[in-house]
Amino acid sequence: MxxxxxxxxxxxxxxxxxxxxxxxxxxxxxxxxxxxxxxxxxxxxxLCDAVVQAMHRAVDEMGRKESFHGYGPEQGYDFVKEALQGYYAKRGVVLDLQEIFVSDGAKSDVGNILDLFSSENTVLIPDPVYPVYVDTNLMAGRKIVYLDANEQNGFLPLPDPSIKADIIYLCSPNNPTGAVYSRDQLKAWVDYARECGAVILFDAAYEAFLSDPALPRSIFEIEGAKECAIEFCSLSKTAGFTGTRCGYTVVPLALEQEGVSLNKLWLRRQTTKFNGVPYIVQRGAEAVFTEQGxxxxxxxxxxxxxxxxxxxxxxxxxxxxxxxxxxxxxxxxxxxxxxxxxxxxxxxxxxxxxxxxxxxxxxxxxxxxxxxxxxxxxxxxxxxxxxxxxxxxxx
Amino acid sequence: MxxxxxxxxxxxxxxxxxxxxxxxxxxxxxxxxxxxxxxxxxxxxxLCDAVVQAMHRAVDEMGRKESFHGYGPEQGYDFVKEALQGYYAKRGVVLDLQEIFVSDGAKSDVGNILDLFSSENTVLIPDPVYPVYVDTNLMAGRKIVYLDANEQNGFLPLPDPSIKADIIYLCSPNNPTGAVYSRDQLKAWVDYARECGAVILFDAAYEAFLSDPALPRSIFEIEGAKECAIEFCSLSKTAGFTGTRCGYTVVPLALEQEGVSLNKLWLRRQTTKFNGVPYIVQRGAEAVFTEQGxxxxxxxxxxxxxxxxxxxxxxxxxxxxxxxxxxxxxxxxxxxxxxxxxxxxxxxxxxxxxxxxxxxxxxxxxxxxxxxxxxxxxxxxxxxxxxxxxxxxxx
Incomplete structure (x- = not known):
């Protein structure tokens, strides 16, 4: 072997x-x-009280035959997806339930999404960076081009038209730099990605920390992003779920490459290699999006x-x-x-x-x-x- | 892209x-x-009462600052690994804690383990089979050779020395056939795998249903298996965890290929692309292995x-x-x-x-x-x- x-x-x-x-x-x-x-x-x-109470109720449900839950849908229960749909709607992003995939965290999905892409692609990664973007691509043997983030560009590098990229990683608010892209800056990235037929993997794990309403919380607030981007987010920092494990990934139905739907590929990947998030955790996640939560x-x-x-x-x-x-x-x-x-x-x-x-x-x-x-x-x-x-x- | x-x-x-x-x-x-x-x-x-009570306690822990758990070890908490070590010891299999990886289920691990192998390998898969073995290898472009399971061999095919395989899937007790390999039959597989330098991916998800003590519950009960096999197991059918999600994978320290430890590769894969099982679920899993559980x-x-x-x-x-x-x-x-x-x-x-x-x-x-x-x-x-x-x- x-x-x-x-x-x-x-x-x-x-x-x-x-x-x-x-x-x-x-x-x-x-x-x-x-x-x-x-x-x-x-x-x-x-964890906040709304989540704790929801998970206690879910544990009790799992302990009774009439309310027990076995295998759930790999892509998550509708009750979580509907809560997320509402959360996105608040900032004007309209999502179809099929576009939302509930997962055990952004780290898993950011790595696993690479199953969808050929190893022939060139990957554009800002430096400094969260090391998982680099390591998951090295494991698959992909060529990485680094993009300089530095004091001059405020650690918010913009596209360089002379570089041809296929897969682009962006994280805003950024880990480790805390820098945040404006709408115009993200628009430049979306335009560049569409120009070169690239996909943007957008890590929004820290969106809940944005307080300036002028800053975009989701790449899908940018026109054209549904044709070129996948967004990863997580409840880890938003709701203290680092040890409870729940995230979500949005793969737009409009995202296609030569007539192949990336949403369909991701659904196939997840139904084949993943079995969904624990029912108890999904009830906790749902509670995060209630008014009280x-x-x-x-x-x-x-x-x-x-x-x-x-x-x-x-x-x-x-x-x-x-x-x-x-x-x-x-x-x-x-x-x-x-x-x-x-x-x-x-x-x-x-x-x-x-x-x-x-x-x-x-x-x-x-x-x-x-x-x-x-x-x-x-x-x-x-x-x-x-x-x-x-x-x-x-x- | x-x-x-x-x-x-x-x-x-x-x-x-x-x-x-x-x-x-x-x-x-x-x-x-x-x-x-x-x-x-x-x-x-x-879920049984021991698990329900353990998860209630864990939910309460997560709701208090002094007992809250954030990120845990990607490979699982020692308290679960020690419980599993004890479970294996009962049937005479001695495992090092490092050899045990707690995961969100056998399905994920059976698919994800393939990250460790080149796409050049030839995969040997019995037919009929659990479709995940086939699909995860097709996704990675590996060549599959099918092995006939039929009425003549009691749906328990044995190795064919004329076939050269690199990765071998075995599932016993089998899904979908319910057939169970004897010790001698598994020994034949272990010998064959070592002869051709292949790895056996052994799916033991239904081991808890074995009642005949003469039948092997783990491939590691077979001499030489630690040099050629990885075992996947799950609490899904053992303890009703299909909607609670917890499994485990054993990658022996003795399993090497040209001096490279597969245990180390799997640890690297999991720490890079996985963030561990929810603390609450791990406390539930631990309770499965108590006397009461x-x-x-x-x-x-x-x-x-x-x-x-x-x-x-x-x-x-x-x-x-x-x-x-x-x-x-x-x-x-x-x-x-x-x-x-x-x-x-x-x-x-x-x-x-x-x-x-x-x-x-x-x-x-x-x-x-x-x-x-x-x-x-x-x-x-x-x-x-x-x-x-x-x-x-x-x-």
Whole structure:
């Protein structure tokens, strides 16, 4: 039997394990120091009450013969799809129920969607980037072209007409940079994709953090996007579902290539290789979109937003350049004093006892930058901010 | 952008939709008839109390900040892996925790495991078969060689040394035939796989239905299997998890190809393209393996077993040849009177008002055979059996 040779093209990521080792070593030497972690990309607030109650009811249903649920539709129950249809309608995006696929998360779908495409395609990926886009394509042996995101373009690169791409990854609000595309910028991407017959894989996992109504929450708010884009979203950050697992993917019926419907291909892929999301979790997801659920999850989102505002405010005071911090739970800052990502990491750890994520871990353009997140505890975040301010680093 | 051209090699399966249409049409013409469905492959008994209580506790944990769980390990929490380790140990199979991967079901893993292999491999698949094995390989453009399972070999084909295979699918107890490989037969497969350097993908989804202690429940009970096999299993039929979604895959550390560990490749695949099973579901899965959970799920399994015994007994009385019916929830019978699968389906529907699944839907060797399942209600199954007996069909 022959193995997939492309696995050898993958690089092992030591980013988070290196961070863990450095933190553990420092803590061992200085057991008295209280270290604050602003590096995590995971939520910390619990599931809201509406979700908890819905899941209790669903567990009870599963325990009684007359209300038990066995196999459900692979693409999700209509009650979740209708809730999502309503959610999109609020921002003027009209979706057919068939266009919505409920899944166990954006990470799975962003990887699995590649089953639909030939390995011959050229993939355009911004750098810095969420590593899953890169690794899933390397595994399949696809050619990757990187697109420079940097201080000059505000980490929001626009299409380069001289580059021919087939599959384009966009994430807005962005992980790791927190930068957000405007409507006009996304329109430029949609026009470019249609021009070169490419598909845009749009990761909207952080859309719930947008507070500026002028910014697009879905690529389908842009004219022409239904002919060229697939959108991935998730309840992970929206409703604290990182350990509960529910996302959704929108594959428009209008998205075709040489008469073949990508919606039909994805349905075939999912019915063949996936068995749907647990009934209990789908009832929890449905509850997120009730009036009560929306009120409750927005309390949590506002909590994280306030953390982001505090961090952004401190950086502004200190004259440090950054993206994100509003409309995003991420803050992407330029390391002060001309430090490299890892130098700044070490200084922050040893002098302020604050842990963040070195930007270099997200690609070559991340060197010299650093990611902080707003998912921490309020008091710890406030304390971290005051320590950051005291840290004397020349800019 | 270029699509994956291999999707056009897939055939649309109209099996279950054709059945549904025929049943609906008959029912409309004869609204007074009470139709009994023995075609379903889905469980009907609810989750057991131990699982329900464990999930209620887990939902509460998720609703409190101090006990909330965000991202878990992609390969599953140790508490589930330890429970599975203990479950395997009972039948003498010693597993390292690293060898166990918790997933959302055998269907996903059986498909996703193919990411590890080159598309150049030749795949050996028995016919008749669970269609997912075929479709997932067609999607990836692999060459499939079919292996005849038939009345002569009791639907338990053995290796043919003249055929060179790289990837071999085995399912025992089998879906759709209910046939079960003995230890010696599985040993022949393990020896053959090691001889030709092939990997066996062993689907053990129905192992919990085995009651004969002489029959192997895991391929790892066979000497040498850890060097050539991956095992997939699921709580779907074992504990009624078809709508709750939890399975597990064992990739032995000893399984290597040219020095590359398949266990490491699978870990890399899962950490890149999967985010783990919901915490709540994993707590439910853990409860399945407690003493109380085992007692409760075995009550349900015994219920289905008794259904199978009733159907098998009737067929024996009628002199109809079949496989399965013990050690399996499936009964695979030779259509009486020399009828084709669909002819028998029509007779059964219109004359006995019983619905089953035509064997022809599972591959060419299924023609002339028919699948009944034991997952129905006891009273309906008893009534169906008495109708079957009254149906006058010459054998």
């Amino acid at each position: 022959k193995l997939n040779e492309h696995f050898s093209d993958l690089q092992d990521s030591y980013l988070f394990s290196t961070i863990a080792h450095k933190v553990a070593a420092y803590q061992q030497e200085h057991p008295e120091k209280e270290i604050i972690r602003l590096g995590i990309g995971d939520v910390t607030l619990p 929306q009120r409750q999850i927005h309390k949590a989102i506002d909590y994280y937003r306030e953390n982001a505002r505090m961090i952004a405010g401190a950086l502004r005071e200190m004259g440090i350049w950054f993206t994100g911090g509003e409309n995003s739970p991420y803050i992407w800052l330029k390391c002060p004093g001309g430090l490299s990502s890892w130098e700044y990491f070490d200084r922050l750890l040893t002098e302020a006892n604050v842990v963040g994520t070195p930007g270099a871990g997200f690609g070559k353009n991340g060197e010299g930058f650093f990611r902080l997140t707003a998912f921490g505890d309020r008091d710890s975040t406030a304390e971290a901010v005051s320590r950051l301010k005291k840290l004397s680093l020349s800019n | 270029k699509l994956n051209e291999h999707f056009s090699d897939l055939q649309d399966s109209y099996l279950f939709s054709t059945i549904a249409h025929k049943v609906a049409a008959y029912q409309q013409e004869h609204p007074e008839k009470e139709i009994i469905r023995l075609g379903i492959g889905d469980v009907t008994l609810p 085992q007692r409760q799920i075995h009550k349900a399994i015994d219920y289905y077993r008794e259904n199978a015994r009733m159907i098998a007994g009737a067929l024996r009385e009628m002199g109809i040849w079949f496989t399965g019916g013990e050690n399996s929830p499936y009964i695979w019978l030779k259509c009486p009177g020399g009828l084709s699968s669909w002819e028998y389906f029509d007779r059964l529907l219109t004359e006995a008002n019983v619905v089953g699944t035509p064997g022809a839907g599972f591959g060419k060797n299924g023609e002339g055979f028919f699948r009944l399942t034991a997952f129905g209600d006891r009273d309906s199954t008893a009534e169906a059996v008495s109708r079957l007996k009254k149906l006058s069909l010459s054998n």
